[in-house]
Amino acid sequence: MKKLNKATSLKGIISVPGDKSISHRALMLGAIADGTTRITNLLNSADVNTTKQILMDLGVKITEQANITEVEGHGVSGLHDPDEVLDMGNSGTSTRLLTGLIVGAGLNARIIGDDSLSKRPMDRVINPLSNVGANISSNNGKLPTTIHQSHLKSKIDFELPIGSAQVKSAVLLAGVTSGAETTVVDEFKTRNHTEVMLQQFGAEVKIDGAKISIPSDQHLSAANVVVPGDISSAAFWIVAGLLVKDSDLMIKNVGINSTRSGVIEILNQMNAMVDIQASNSDGEPIADITPHFSKLKAINISGKVIPACIDEIPIIVLAATRATGRTIIKDAAELKLKESDRIITVTTELKKLGAKIQATDDGFIIDGPVQLKADKTHVSGHKDHRIAMMLTIASLITDGEVILDDDDSVDISYPTFFHELGKLVV
Structure with missing residues (x-):
């Protein structure tokens, strides 16, 4: 906890x-x-x-x-x-x-x-x-x-x-x-x-x-x-840097394979300011990524970009709660077959914090911007590492205390996640 x-x-x-x-x-x-x-x-x-x-x-x-x-x-x-x-x-x-x-x-x-x-x-x-x-x-x-x-x-x-x-x-x-x-x-x-x-x-x-x-x-x-840094892990810090004011954050040596970097493409479409500084590499392409606080706008997300960002959709949904307008995510039914049914778990847990979000058969409808709020509110990652990390980033922009009940699930992909968070938070 x-x-x-x-x-x-x-x-x-x-x-x-x-x-x-x-x-x-x-x-x-x-x-x-x-x-x-x-x-x-x-x-x-x-x-x-x-x-x-x-x-x-x-x-x-x-x-x-x-x-x-x-x-x-x-x-x-x-x-x-x-x-x-x-x-x-x-x-x-x-x-x-x-x-x-x-x-x-x-x-x-x-x-x-x-x-x-x-x-x-x-x-x-x-x-x-x-x-x-x-x-x-x-x-x-x-x-x-x-x-x-x-x-x-x-x-x-x-x-x-x-x-x-x-x-x-x-x-x-x-x-x-x-x-x-x-x-x-x-x-x-x-x-x-x-x-x-x-x-x-x-x-x-x-x-x-x-x-x-x-x-x-x-x-x-x-x-x-x-092995380059995992863009699926980096995505949590990228969105955090976009949503938390006065941040000065750089993520080093991240893999930016074009079949995996759909999250960057989507965030750019949402008006995010993300600097990408590519490095030479014999294998997978890598880059240093610097996000800047941004006023995001709502977009529609569907089609061929979905496979390139399927694991990052939970954190994209969080970004959409702070975007102006209605964000619609479709063609993402694969989310139902992950460590949890991520369409249901994302919707259920973000609603606890006041997000205006609806689950659909293959995605989400999110209205924003919304200021998330908590009063010692308990949320659960449903034993799903990406849900637990998304909710942790959500807590950084939420008024009030958020209590994450199953933080140990992050060990699946990012055992040092909370240690890194402690170093970054000012």
Whole structure:
């Protein structure tokens, strides 16, 4: 439980933790590559630690030295069936991507997760993998699942039916680990970290518009990976800097991959003043980001930008409570399938603070600007890290005391979040 109060300003220079999506993928590709992969700035969080433990259960040696994580890979043949049930905790990314990897590697495994993860749909991965030869049994498309040794087709053709990079990556990993010729069509332009990193590990990846093609029998080689700061984590401080007057805040070395930086595009459309100073990088593009207090305006948010900002929508909704006019967010039904139903949880919790917000089937209607108010008001993150962090930022612009009942959920992606907050608040 955290007691939170309004801030007069935020001042400081911070570096956010390593990108969660990239951290997962670096570990997985290092595990199926030949040689020792060295990962700098790997995110130390519950979800990424889950991926690390699962790979170790599959026979991969992973060690830590200061800020360097070493993954000793012996190719796909170096993996073996786990001796124990694989517990994915609360990590949807671990579950879906590793399902593809395990299926492609021809392993046997049983997968479980916590109560929240066990309610999330896994059939979106199970079905396309089953269509190309995977043998997976499940609990009506949910966990627990059992993966039986599978022999995939030599050629995989898949068109992404939903805007999910996890589904796309599961199929790509299954193709690479099985040696199949693999083609995936992604009209949604979901985050492309898997494609970018496969190339970094030496795979031949051809991109032709929405079509991603990987020839058969790829052999990955160890790489040195520097994980940039997570823009999903940075988004909370960016919005805080926009909403808290007299702030002087810079976020260093943030990943600004165009398939992930929809939050910057949206905030710019809302009249936000955000300075982006890009840096040279061999892998993912990075930048220092400086937000300035801004008078925001309402906009409509829908369509192709949604997959590029789906994890940032809760904090975008908070920004919209201070924007002049009516903000409408559509095409975001994927929010219902996150760690919580984020359409319901965002709406419920911000209403407690006086926000004028309505939930819709696929998004929100928000009227602003509204001065949020609390009287020792209890709010809940619903065991969802992004909801808990959004509510914490909301407290910085709320008159009165806000009490966050489940602050420990931030450990999923940002264990040092409250420590950083304490350094920034003036």
